[in-house]
Amino acid sequence: MLDKLPISLKTQKILEKALDEPISYEDANYLINVNGSDLFALIATADYLRKEIVGNNVTFINNCNINFTNICTVKCGFCAFARDLGDVEAYILNDEEILQKASQAVEHGAREFCLMGGVLPDADIEYYEYLLKLLKNEFPNVAIHGFSPTMIHDAAINSEMSIDDSFKILKKAGLDTLPGTAAEILTDRSRDLICPSKVNVSTWINIVKASHNNGIPSSATIMYGHVEKIEERVEHLDILRKIQAETKGFTELIPMTFMHEYSPIYKTGEKNLGATGTQDLKLYAVSRLMFRDLIPNIQVSWVKMGFKFAQVSLASGANDLGGTLGGDELSQASGAPDGVDASIEQLSNIVKDLDRLPIERNSKYSEFYPIKSY
Numbered sequence: 001m002l003d004k005l006p007i008s009l010k011t012q013k014i015l016e017k018a019l020d021e022p023i024s025y026e027d028a029n030y031l032i033n034v035n036g037s038d039l040f041a042l043i044a045t046a047d048y049l050r051k052e053i054v055g056n057n058v059t060f061i062n063n064c065n066i067n068f069t070n071i072c073t074v075k076c077g078f079c080a081f082a083r084d085l086g087d088v089e090a091y092i093l094n095d096e097e098i099l100q101k102a103s104q105a106v107e108h109g110a111r112e113f114c115l116m117g118g119v120l121p122d123a124d125i126e127y128y129e130y131l132l133k134l135l136k137n138e139f140p141n142v143a144i145h146g147f148s149p150t151m152i153h154d155a156a157i158n159s160e161m162s163i164d165d166s167f168k169i170l171k172k173a174g175l176d177t178l179p180g181t182a183a184e185i186l187t188d189r190s191r192d193l194i195c196p197s198k199v200n201v202s203t204w205i206n207i208v209k210a211s212h213n214n215g216i217p218s219s220a221t222i223m224y225g226h227v228e229k230i231e232e233r234v235e236h237l238d239i240l241r242k243i244q245a246e247t248k249g250f251t252e253l254i255p256m257t258f259m260h261e262y263s264p265i266y267k268t269g270e271k272n273l274g275a276t277g278t279q280d281l282k283l284y285a286v287s288r289l290m291f292r293d294l295i296p297n298i299q300v301s302w303v304k305m306g307f308k309f310a311q312v313s314l315a316s317g318a319n320d321l322g323g324t325l326g327g328d329e330l331s332q333a334s335g336a337p338d339g340v341d342a343s344i345e346q347l348s349n350i351v352k353d354l355d356r357l358p359i360e361r362n363s364k365y366s367e368f369y370p371i372k373s374y
């Protein structure tokens, strides 16, 4: 089929090989730069592989973000959400507010709380343990997807505790899965520019591996389209690929396109407008060709892309729509184009229009629930 398309011989050869095996690092670096007919051939190949590997189901989870504080000491250059301690807009939710938000989500069928926030200056492992127990005591059947490698790192230091011991305590208190956030771009060059106070590359890798080795799976993320070079996107994906080959602990890959408009680095003159639409599609398609079934689930972030472009991305190698979210204040602060709260009906409509089957899942992609008709 590919030899009938007006595409370059090199692209054709790589895509034909990609039907049978994961693409190499070098070929990924080539494909992430193609355009025109070559780009459409890449997308078609990724969509074909998606169907072969995970079929036609598009999954998502009924979940709720609980952003328990916006106070943060880290000050990432891309973040429009964080506030300083004492800022007029700074907040920390109290127990009652956290439980009220959780309770409302459970009334709407939530299966997961996404417990996220800024890095409080004195947050320690005991504080995170307290938050987990607070939610698990009231809602034992709802999974908790919580914290980030940077939050764990800083809290472990405050508690004078090893990362391993920290995860043991948090798992016992009810941490089901870890967001693989704070990854941004896993090159120290980019991190020095956008998040110098965050964990460096090797620390991020060690924390994620420790999480997996302690029986806490995590997502894998990439936040791209800011100061990184295109080849750093592939370098990042290759790091994730190596971790997954070792631990098998990633539940999904979540590409997160940079939302520039309200970010400090954009406001202060680093005029990066984020990734373009075709760059987004190439990231999805190349990810499918690199990971195949090693990380079978590739998630579209509708909250960052909007519903229309999320649907197009589902046709470029992805098979998951994330969650209903019930509010995502980090994305809201960055200017989420279609809001931060989706209904099951909204997500299902996008999927059905692609002639694919919407289906609810749990946090670990181990249980699936048919969508009730509406």
Ligand code: SF4
Residues within 6 Å of the ligand: 072, 073, 074, 075, 076, 079, 080, 081, 082, 117, 118, 119, 150
């Ligand atoms: S992205 Fe997270 S760690 Fe960075 S400033 Fe924002 S809240 Fe803090």
